[in-house]
Amino acid sequence: MFETKYGYFTDDGKEFVITTPKTPKPWINVISNGDYGMIISQSGSGYSWRTHASLNRITRWEQDLIKDEWGKYIYIKDDTSGDFWSPSWKPTCTEPQEFKVRYGQGYSIFETKYFDIKTNLTMFVSKNDPVEIWKLTIKNTSEKERRLSVYTYLEWNLGAAPDWHREFHKTFIETDFLNGLNCITAEKRMWEIPNEKGQNWNRNWEYTAFHSVNEKIAGFEGSKEKFLGQYGSISNPNALISGEMSNNYGKWEDSIASLKNEIILKPGEEKTLIYLLGAASKKNTNESVGSLVKKYQTVENVEEEFKKVKDMWGEMLSKFTVETPDKAVDFMLNNWLKYQAISGRLWGRSAYYQTGGAYGYRDQLQDSQIFLYVDPEQTKNQIRLHAAHQFKDGSVYHWWHPISELGYKNNISDNRLWLPFVVLRFLKETNDLEFLKEIIKFLDGGESSLYDHCIRAIHYNLNHMSSRGLPLIGDGDWNDGMNAVGTQGKGESIWLGHFLYGILKDFSVVCKKMGDLANMQRFMDEGEKLKENINKYAWDGEWYVRAFKDNGEPIGSKQNSEGKIFLNAQTWAIINDTATQTRSETAYRSAKKYLFKDYGPLLFQPAFFKPDPEIGYLSRYAPGVRENGGLYTHAGTWAILAASKMKDPETYKIYKSFMPIYRGLEPDKYLAEPYVTPGNVDGPDSPYFGRGGWTWYTGSAAWYFIVGVEGIFGLKPEWEGLRIEPMFPEDWKEVKVKRIFRGKQLNITYKKSDERKILINGVEIDGNIINPELFEESILNVEVLF
DSSP: OOOBTTEEEOTTSSOEEEOOSOOSSOOEEEEESSSEEEEEETTSOEEEEESOTTTSEEEOOOOOTTTOOOSOEEEEEETTTOOEEOSSSTTTTOOOSEEEEEEETTEEEEEEEETTEEEEEEEEEOSSSSEEEEEEEEEEOSSSOEEEEEEEEEEEEEESSOOOOHHHHGGGEEEEEEGGGTEEEEEESOOSSOOTTSOSSOOOOOEEEEEEESSOOSEEEEEHHHHHOTTOOTTSOHHHHHOOOOOOOSSSSOEEEEEEEEEEEOTTOEEEEEEEEEEEETTOTTOOHHHHHHHTOSHHHHHHHHHHHHHHHHHHHTTSEEEOSOHHHHHIIIIIHHHIIIIIIIIIOOOSSOOOOSEEHHHHHHHGGGGGGTOHHHHHHHHHHHHTTBOTTSOBOSEEOTTTOOEEOOOBTTGGGHHHHHHHHHHHHHOOGGGGGOEEEOTTSOEEEHHHHHHHHHHHHHTSBOTTSOBBOBTOSSOTTOTTTTTTSOOEEHHHHHHHHHHHHHHHHHHHHTTOHHHHHHHHHHHHHHHHHHHHHSBOSSSBOOEEOTTSOEESSTTOSSSOEEHHHHHHHHHTTOSOHHHHHHHHHHHHHHTEETTEEOSEESOOSSOOTTTOGGGGSOTTSTTTTSEEHHHHHHHHHHHHHTTOTTHHHHHHHTOHHHHTTSHHHHOSOTTSOEEEEOOTTSTTTTOEEEESSOTHHHHHHHHIIIIISOEEEETTEEEEOOOOOTTOOEEEEEEEETTEEEEEEEEOOSSOEEEETTEEOSSSEEOGGGOSOSEEEEEEEO
């Protein structure tokens, strides 16, 4: 399905199969169990970590999307001919006879053939253990006996990455060899995280990393110099040429891990080796290198674990499914968007374009909305985590690091508001008002209810308004790149005004439900004043301006030669009803005219061609790149909500315009993976208009899913229940959706009809809102005639 010269989707959409190692850019898979993670590219490169991809990196990796030559590699050598190759592709780059990489949810499988030796390399992370498993099956397809040597190779990082001063860091690493387990271990006597006294450079790395194989080895290597040779390379290492391994380990090397096995294969015979890479915590007495290695030494145990991983993903992702005339929609919504948001953004928090590892306050809160469709309890856990990273005055960290809990606090003005925003989304989805009473600690001492945490966040913003009654932008708002607009404390954000208005309006309902009439009235009053001020000061005749600088000059106005019109200021005016109907129509027309392009809705137009020190680093990107006049996919998704609210019959066409699968049909223009959303696509002011980038680690994955469900299928959670207002293209006759809502399973069938009505278990209801709590049945069969 959707095949190009680089690969295709399987018929069920659950796998993407890459058919050549030479993709336009590295195409990766992010595999994580929520704690341990690994990234693997189609060439076989990548890295591994535990808990935090930048503070607790296990293996070394360099961010180079051109070479893509850092990773954990396997070599196979024909001991008779001297030929050697890698069953992935890197680092030897030998031309394969056959090549396929299968990416699925939670695994990658390399199916390759070199020199008549066929290999299947299955790589995945254990469901619960801090270990990744490589199952390598080697088959002799030639007509003669083959004597082969198999080598692994990886460089230890053990802590903060990148270890930019390697000559310094290597002096703290110590390796050992456990003969009975065919296992190299590695520890580090220094971790960059402060110790319990707050001292830097005075703490041990608190894990033991290990690399093992299930068969008796013919040698091992712990020295990079001895393996590569001085001035040697990973594509042509000395150990492969000479066949010699020094069995070296200790405290005095540039430490690596390499294991050598020797095998003899008769014609048609195959052999399986199981390699492990992991990190056992010294603080957890239930974790040990020995127990983890022994657990996965047999093929049977590994295959059983692989089944557990696939079953876990299959069960979770199947909680929400669609069946439409467009297979691309089905593939993205049923599998890839949920997988990207969960494995890449929430669990792994790392990818090739941004190695990450921290929690962004607003980032993972928004991402956690994906769990509302498959496991709302996990959204709840994310809300708890973020509420616990709030200060008593309502301010929050911009981001913080798990493990160290060190955070960065700035004055970006929207961060704190995403807590009440996501809580509102959770409440509409679940109707679980009891959650608001849960007591959660503040970062700077004390504790209070989740409800109070939300109230304090909103109050903080209400207490930071300009003299004109508009929100102060501070160090930036949703767009971090507008970091110079309000440095003097006077700059105003109009997007933030639209966003805050919606929260005030919605949270006043929560206040009423909680019996807090004082805040209910305040939010209603403040909301009306805010709406009035936005329309008084920010309407530019055909659209809303985006912001005002400290000196009062507008950004996103007809007065500007660059950055004339911004997307978010129009879409959120429509989404949150800040605009009148007439202004909504005018602003939407303007957005379509100037911003909606062939490859999705641009963030603004035209791009900045010279830096503006009164706006910020946004204007310093190359024109058309990322936030500077490109499609910033996160913002582009909100255009779908605006389009559907405006009843635009082209809503689906706009959604499809930046769908990765369809963009991927032009792979040499698009470059990015066709199975995940990119963070950005170059705009028309770039010579590479249409080029995708910053894939996987982008907040657009969850949002592209949400706006598809709400904007196209029209399934919108509200206080009263689930509103159904589909915006299907004209040629869609029948659509099916399976969705959990407020503890009930809804099996929804949409049918094209001259009638307009909704039936639940065969009985017509009034209106278009379903409240499952009114029904005794646990499964509701819903028929929507549209």
